[in-house]
Amino acid sequence: xxxxxxxxxxxxxRFATDxxxxxxVDGISYxxxxxxTLGIVGESGSGKTVSSLTTLGLTRAPNTTIEGRxxxxxxxxxxxxxxxxxxxRGNEIAMIFQDPLSSLHPFFKVGKQLMEAVLTHRDxxxxxARARAVELLELVGIPDPDRRVDQFxxxxxxxxxxxxxIAMALANEPKLLIADEPTTALDVTVxxxxxxxxxxxxxxxxxxxxxxxxxxxxxxxxTDQIAVMYAGRIVERASTEAIFGSPxxxxxxxxxxxxxxxxxxxxxxxxxxxxRPPSLIRRPSGCFFHPRCPYVRDSxxxxxxxxxxxxxxxxxxxxxxxxxxxxxxxxxxxxxxEAPGQLRHLVVEEDQPVRAHAxxxxxxxxxxxxxxxxxxxS
Amino acid sequence: MxxxxxxxxxxxxxxxxxxxxxxxxxxxxxxxxxxxxxxxxRNAGPQQIAAIxxxxxxxxxxxxxxxxxxxxxxxxxxxxxSYQYTIPVRQLILNRLPxxxxxxxxxxxxxxxxxxxxxxxxxxxxxxxxxxVSMTTSLAFISAPVFWLGLVALYLxxxxxxxxxxxxxxxxxxxxxxxxxxxxxxxxxxxxxxAATAAIxxxxxxASMIDxxxxxxxxxxRAKGLPERTVIMRHxxxxxxxxxxxxxxxxxGTLLAGNAILTETVxxxxxxxxxxxxxxxxxxxxxxxxxxxxGAFFIVFFNLVVDIAxxxxxxxxxxx
Numbered sequence: 010x011x012x013x014x015x016x017x018x019x020x021x022x023r024f025a026t027d028x029x030x031x032x033x034v035d036g037i038s039y040x041x042x043x044x045x046t047l048g049i050v051g052e053s054g055s056g057k058t059v060s061s062l063t064t065l066g067l068t069r070a071p072n073t074t075i076e077g078r079x080x081x082x083x084x085x086x087x088x089x090x091x092x093x094x095x096x097x098r099g100n101e102i103a104m105i106f107q108d109p110l111s112s113l114h115p116f117f118k119v120g121k122q123l124m125e126a127v128l129t130h131r132d133x134x135x136x137x138a139r140a141r142a143v144e145l146l147e148l149v150g151i152p153d154p155d156r157r158v159d160q161f162x163x164x165x166x167x168x169x170x171x172x173x174x175i176a177m178a179l180a181n182e183p184k185l186l187i188a189d190e191p192t193t194a195l196d197v198t199v200x201x202x203x204x205x206x207x208x209x210x211x212x213x214x215x216x217x218x219x220x221x222x223x224x225x226x227x228x229x230x231x232t233d234q235i236a237v238m239y240a241g242r243i244v245e246r247a248s249t250e251a252i253f254g255s256p257x258x259x260x261x262x263x264x265x266x267x268x269x270x271x272x273x274x275x276x277x278x279x280x281x282x283x284x285r286p287p288s289l290i291r292r293p294s295g296c297f298f299h300p301r302c303p304y305v306r307d308s309x310x311x312x313x314x315x316x317x318x319x320x321x322x323x324x325x326x327x328x329x330x331x332x333x334x335x336x337x338x339x340x341x342x343x344x345x346x347e348a349p350g351q352l353r354h355l356v357v358e359e360d361q362p363v364r365a366h367a368x369x370x371x372x373x374x375x376x377x378x379x380x381x382x383x384x385x386x387s
Numbered sequence: 388m389x390x391x392x393x394x395x396x397x398x399x400x401x402x403x404x405x406x407x408x409x410x411x412x413x414x415x416x417x418x419x420x421x422x423x424x425x426x427x428x429r430n431a432g433p434q435q436i437a438a439i440x441x442x443x444x445x446x447x448x449x450x451x452x453x454x455x456x457x458x459x460x461x462x463x464x465x466x467x468x469s470y471q472y473t474i475p476v477r478q479l480i481l482n483r484l485p486x487x488x489x490x491x492x493x494x495x496x497x498x499x500x501x502x503x504x505x506x507x508x509x510x511x512x513x514x515x516x517x518x519x520v521s522m523t524t525s526l527a528f529i530s531a532p533v534f535w536l537g538l539v540a541l542y543l544x545x546x547x548x549x550x551x552x553x554x555x556x557x558x559x560x561x562x563x564x565x566x567x568x569x570x571x572x573x574x575x576x577x578x579x580x581x582a583a584t585a586a587i588x589x590x591x592x593x594a595s596m597i598d599x600x601x602x603x604x605x606x607x608x609r610a611k612g613l614p615e616r617t618v619i620m621r622h623x624x625x626x627x628x629x630x631x632x633x634x635x636x637x638x639x640g641t642l643l644a645g646n647a648i649l650t651e652t653v654x655x656x657x658x659x660x661x662x663x664x665x666x667x668x669x670x671x672x673x674x675x676x677x678x679x680x681x682g683a684f685f686i687v688f689f690n691l692v693v694d695i696a697x698x699x700x701x702x703x704x705x706x707x
Contacts, residue, residue, distance in 0.1 A: 067609055099612030106610075111603040115703060116625050126611045161702045177611070 013040035013080075014217050015064070015185055020077035020087075022056070022063050024070075029290040033059040035241035036077070041234075043184065046211065046218040048228035048249070050264065051238035054286045057221045060238075061187045063087075065104055066094040082184065100130040103178035107190035109170035113162040119146075119173050120158035126180035145176035150206060168199035175206065182214060189221045204231055226268045229253065237261050240287050240297040243316055247325035257319055257327035257336050259302050262343055280349065296330060303349035304331060304339065304356045331356060392695055399691045406683040411456050414676040415449075422672055426470045466677030471669050476677035480659060484643075486560060487658035489569060490650065491642045493577040498585035499635070503628070505585075506592020510627075511619055513597065522593070525586035537579045537653035544575060558655040580650045584638060591631060599627040629700045636693030637686070644682025 022034040034056040041047045049057045062068045064079055064086060079086040081102065086094060106112045114122060123142035127133065133141075139158070146154035149172040162170055171191060178186055188207065192200035208231045211218055220228050228235060228249070235252045237245040237260060245258040256262055263282035284301040287293050293300050295310040302309070309330050316328040329336065335355055342352045415422075423440035424431075431439075440446050444455055459465040466476040505525070509518040528536075543549055545556030555563075559572035599605065600623050608622040609615075648660035655661070659678060666674035698704050 065610060067606065095612050095614065097612070099610055104610045106603060106607065108603055112607045114604040114608070114622055114626070116629075116701060117622075125613070129612050163703050174607070177607075 014043045015041045016080040018078040023074040025072040031289045037243045039236050041217045044215050046232045048232035048235040049221045052286050055238040056241040057238045065098050100181045102185045103183040104187040105174045105178050108194045109174050126177045130181050149176040185217045187219045225264050245327040251325045258329050260298050395694045399687045402687050467673040469674045471671040476674050483659045483662045486656050494580040498581035502585040502588025503592050505589040509593045510596030525589050528582045528586035533649040540575050540579050560656050576654045595627040599623050633693050636689040640686040640689030643685045645678050
């Protein structure tokens, strides 16, 4: 822990809105080491973007409450003054965003926007900044950088714009690069190029990377560690191999089973996760995932699981009330192509069937049970 | 860029042709009274009226009248003679234009200065006391009719009739000779004319700025580590002000075209608007028509300026 570049400890972010308090991030902890890549995976609204924006101080506002610690290179970013944090932003920690079409200023030339990133943090002349801009464009693989530097963003394709965004993020050789859905808005072929570029740049520059995504398939190739977020919390955290090899949380199973694969039989169906993410204002009781969990038991609606190491695998944690043994059996069953419904018997052996009277206990479960039947694939 | 400008200019000229045809239709074909009768005065006999009708060419077929009218307007810049003053309408308008230009330029500076700065601050300090107060005040100014506001301003602040004798009052612009005196005489009219427009601009600017500050590229600018001031004044303002530029062009055009009629009338400023008011009250058709055409020219011209400025401000429209 101590030699980690970034160490997030029990981070909580709440927004006061007219509808109530939004618990966007609810006590998450993770670490990233230099040269490593962490994937943060979850649906929209799971708090993955908010946690990263908070690292940069971009969620600071009068209606926001931020608690916990974000230790970066010996400093706690949560308690830094605005101007101190600004000196780190774009300098030691840089961020790229989902939509490169709207993330570049449409009225400024690409070169000017790159130079600005340099001039904000470095005491260099304009000519030097411009030379650096050309060098950066070359670094991210944009052909003819001398000419491209004087063009406007609308003269670039989507993939090229994302390369420009990456170039801008790298302007001051950051120690940490946060990539928020860096490939979501791009064509599939371009996605692969951008991911390869990030991987290559990391090998050359040695920075740490956090990739935020809703798509486990995207991060599989480039991450070392993966944290799965649900409703503002981390529900599972492990090495990439462990997440794909022996996932422990029903939500992670859902994410994995909803990735289309070429190496499985054609007739194996994709299994979408039923229901939709819970409200972060009025959250479910007990385990936040229980309204959507196919393996829910009565006690799961009351008991809030903690993120705990898996027996026998200290680097792997999950927040699930099922026993490790039962989880192992369910995952094996899922891998053999069985539907979640067919595997329910593995968990209800001790209890009475739960789904049938779920509705009597919790209003949240009632709503979600209806949604689960009416709404597929969301 | 060059082709774009040429195309906009040609379109502007075509627009003027269309407008002048419509104006011809309105003033020659559908007048409320016989122009010859108006021209002849009260005690004219039928013969005199016929003679005038002949001299004005009103006895000619419509297409001949139209050809003559278009030839005069476009080749000789001639709008005919004022029925009222018996001097060329062109002369009349050019005499009145300086006062209007004085009025408009000062008002534009005031309303831009006030409107834009209040709009920006309100957007940045959204929901603050300052935001609420200025938005409520702006609503009051937008709702207040100019003639009422003008009279209230005179009643309160004019040197002659005012409760607080601070500024020059009605008619002092016509009496002023040095530029300094003229500017002094214009202070109240400037404020009154600028008030409503400044309020509208403040609201536009605020809305535009709030929209812009929510854009992804503003988040990018912040993520770069730029000081918030630079984020707002460089990245935010640059985008937010672009739609406002369109408004400025159109508003200046319509004001020069006689839209300052109420302010000029209340403060007795000898400008184009006041001329229009006088011409309307005595049915001086050629003068009304001349001002209308002149106004159309200003509006088309400033539209052109706006289009070109827009292409300059937004690189995405440059070659389309």
